[in-house]
């Protein structure tokens with residue numbers, strides 16, 4: 001949009017008391033100034049908008065239009081119990097550090113990394129990471145229920161996505177698009193496959209265009225189903241994996257805590273190889289429950305091993321994923 005049009009749009013939206021439109025045009029203005037290299041001006045415009053939005057939006061609850069699509073999630077401030085490689089931990093703290101110093105970066109025309117793709121097998125901590133990030137940033141966690149977009153709003157998905165991204169602009173938060181590439185996949189009906197592609201593409205375009213201050217976290221179990229063009233839309237990609245032998249030990253020690261018996265955890269950890277963090281966590285919890293119910297203060301090696309074997313056989317032998 002040319003600048004003259006933007007000025008006219010600003011005036012007319014102000015006269016109509018259309019705050020939503022006014023802020024949208026102001027954001028577009030900031031974006032086009034940034035593109036022209038006027039990063040300071042762009043930054044100042046965004047600051048003005050942000051300070052206004054901070055005052056007005058805080059009290060608004062999730063609009064009823066979005067109540068069934070966006071859910072406020074539980075925040076777990078347990079970064080210490082998140083067991084990931086050093087490399088991943090470093091990436092997570094870089095997101096936090098850049099967020100906290102976003103204004104410093106903006107003064108040099110740089111954006112903090114805030115569009116993040118998490119990929120990896122189920123149960124390796126992607127959802128948990130979103131929750132940890134929210135805690136670390138002091139932001140609410142919102143999970144977007146994309147599958148409902150298809151099942152409930154067929155035909156108006158574009159409009160719904162626009163509303164979701166308006167919320168992302170208005171209300172700072174961590175927005176989790178969980179298993180976003182699985183939209184509608186489980187239904188697997190022919191006519192929905194096309195719709196799913198369309199929604200996925202629209203979603204990616206919205207993500208690309210977004211210039212809010214919120215964190216956008218998209219998680220996928222199946223990176224291979226996504227094309228390469230997708231990666232460019234994200235500021236960072238975090239790869240999750242099943243835990244290493246060492247990580248299995250940390251995970252078990254953390255989870256068993258005071259229930260840890262006097263046996264070498266390394267002996268048991270070897271048996272859990274191939275299981276996900278979530279499955280190992282469940283096995284530990286099962287062993288703890290068993291100890292409690294049989295009035296023992298600690299978990300025995302034998303019982304813990306049984307619980308691990310249970311998990312391994314629970315879904316057949318297919319742990320190659």
Ligand SMILES: Nc1ncnc2c1ncn2[C@@H]1O[C@H](COP(=O)(O)OP(=O)(O)O)[C@@H](O)[C@H]1O
Pocket residue numbers: 081082083084121122123124125126127128129240251277278279281
């Ligand atoms: N990397 C991890 N470190 C510690 N616990 C984990 C990890 N990954 C998963 N868990 C445990 O398993 C549960 C489910 O994991 P989740 O984050 O939902 O996995 P994903 O989203 O990758 O499928 C978590 O709430 C946590 O208790």
Ligand SMILES: [Mg+2]
Pocket residue numbers: 123126127128178219
């Ligand atoms: Mg998950």
